[in-house]
Amino acid sequence: MIKAVIFDLDGTLLYTLKGLSNACNMALEKMGLPPIKTNSYKYLVGCGADKLMEGMLRTVKHKAEEEDIAKLKEYFNQSYSENLFYKTKPYYGIDRMLDNLKKQGLKLGVFSNKPDEYTQLLISALLPDRFDAVRGKKEDTPRKPDPAGALYIAKELGAEPADCLYIGDSGVDMQTAKNAGMLPMGVLWGFRERKELLSQGARFLAERPEDIITLIKVIG
Structure with a gap:
């Protein structure tokens, strides 16, 4: 029962998809990398922040080195914490x-x-x-x-x-x-x-x- x-x-x-994609793309922009389409994030989110960062870097054909993952995560957290309720x-x-x-x-x-x-x-x-x-x-x-x-x-x-x-x-x-x-x-x-x-x-x-x-x- x-x-x-x-x-x-x-x-x-x-x-939360548009809010997440907005913060993620802001983070990519800060690293000089291209944005990812919102719908593509459906298949990137769900396994935690580190896996999300790895997936984003691979999607834009950038090597997922530890240093880059950490930097992208830092930018993401800055953007997401400031725009948590966005859409x-x-x-x-x-x-x-x-x-x-x-x-x-x-x-x-x-x-x-x-x-x-x-x-x-x-x-x-x-x-x-x-x-x-x-x-x-x-x-x-x-x-x-x-x-x-x-x-x-x-x-x-x-x-x-x-x-x-x-x-x-x-x-x-x-x-x-x-x-x-x-x-x-x-x-x-x-x-x-x-x-x-x-x-x-x-x-x-x-x-x-x-x-x-x-x-x-x-x-x-």
């Missing part, structure tokens, strides 16, 4: 879906590969008073698909992993759920496609936020 629901952030709860908002229907789950008595959490500082700020400003536990990437927290962060959230929620539903928009999220012993559910309004979600172990797929409510009732 599902007692707790843990959500990914980017591409699941919040539309960023909850997906349509997310707030109502969360309120419905809360009324059902389910515990709700967030675990993201986004740095914890940004994760906390975004949730507190855009989806306040909905979650019982929120955690982003910290120095002592391995990035997904390592299950440590998801298991930490489950413990905070007072739920066994087997009683948790983990919801995300990427294959990494589905791997995280499986690695943590949780039930994986993919969403189709985010950054990745149905094929990726299914190939990485999604047991259920939601096409709209309200589908999550229906599917939880089916799961029991």
